[in-house]
Amino acid sequence: MSSPIFEVDNLRAHYLTRFGQKIQAVDGVSFSLKAGEILGIAGESGCGKTTLVSACMGLYIPPLHLSSGDVRIEGKSIIGMNVEQNRRDILGRKISMIPQGALNSLNPTRKVKDLATDMILSHDETADKRQVHARLRERFRKLGMPADDVLNSYPVQLPAGMKQRVVIGISTLLDPRVVIADEPTSALDVSTQKAVIRLLFELMDQGIIGSMLFITHELPLLRHVSNNIAVMYAGEIVEMGTIEQVIFDPRMPYTQALMGSMLSADSGHRDQKPVSIEGAPPNLAHPIQGCRFAERCPVARPDCKENQQVIRIVKDRQVRCQYAE
């Protein structure tokens, strides 16, 4: 059996606010990925997905701090480096993030090729501009984009889907072993979403990237993306297993509620109405006793609010619920 490319080991990360408040946004997350594997991560807004991305990339820029745990790529820890060293040796090469709509936030008066070159140079000051252009052209072509047209366009001239393809092309130019896509399809229509997902698969098939974390707030979307799925709630993974387990037979009441809140014709539930989850996730600035979902859980029992929940194996998947069966 091949060894994992990416290992996240009991990772905990917190924000320290100006007012001295500590927000434990990632609290004991563990998983690993082998070559060719994709893990989908889903959870409501505010549950710690984007913080997990920074924490996994070793990007601890205040107010974010590592509390404890480890992240290893190809067996080597990337924790404990300073940010400059991380940018030089790790980001883009070993691990890369595909941000949501990055080209929208960049200087609209510069062409794609210049924006892309800037991004590459920010990781590698010694890179030669002309070589970078040539590499971009070759890579864009390989990924089925009209390379010369796209590189000579301004971002505003490109449709949303093409912009996102460009961002993906640039983020993966240095063949990173691990790619983290944080809500890469959120602002896109369904057919463009599918095209973006196909492109990510292609990168994987061609061996350009080694493994991938695909993050979304839409759990059902992960059916089209990954075989393995982790559901996050209040900084923790609360259920982890295959599509069949997590989407079609969830055992954690939170996953069940999340699926129920997103029923749609597309997921084969034409006749049922979505039911939103009452209440809001707990405030991570205070220590939480007991199950973090207990306040909102429709099947909570009195002791759920008292007992800290640990991962259990239920029907072959991981579940953080003492009563799941």
Ligand SMILES: Nc1ncnc2c1ncn2[C@@H]1O[C@H](COP(=O)(O)OP(=O)(O)O)[C@@H](O)[C@H]1O
């Ligand atoms: N810069 C920050 N300073 C303090 N708290 C933050 C900061 N960024 C995010 N948070 C808090 O961390 C928690 C997780 O946020 P985030 O990782 O963005 O969640 P998600 O990506 O799942 O929406 C939230 O409670 C959020 O308010």
Ligand SMILES: [Mg+2]
């Ligand atoms: Mg986020």
